[in-house]
Amino acid sequence: FLTLALATSKGETIDSLLRQARTELDEFEADGGLDTITNQVKDGELVTRLPGRQIDSQRLENVLKCKAQGMTQKMTAESLGISKQTVNKLWTRGKE
Secondary structure, eight states: OHHHHHHHHHTOOHHHHHHHHHHHHHHHHHTTHHHHHHHTEETTEEOOOOSSOOOOHHHHHHHHHHHHTTOOHHHHHHHHTOOHHHHHHHHHHTTO
16 A cells, blocks of 8 residues: 555556665665664564664774784874774773
8 A cells, every 4th residue: 555655646656666665675685684673673672782883893802902002092093094082982992
């Protein structure tokens, strides 16, 4: 019914809308979207996570390696090609 309503309002055929939807769903799945959704539900319940952007574990590891080698935050930022602000966040995150 939704496809029929969209086709009517957009002046497109039902077949073209279904093909477009199939293409978008295929791209979503190829980009790992289905896995992402699957990982967000466990035992029928939404998995909770801390608010905000997730930390790139590889980037955190690289920053902490530089820290362990005695590099300054500025040197680390230049070496890894990331901002000093990002280095500072990850640098202090390593204390947790």
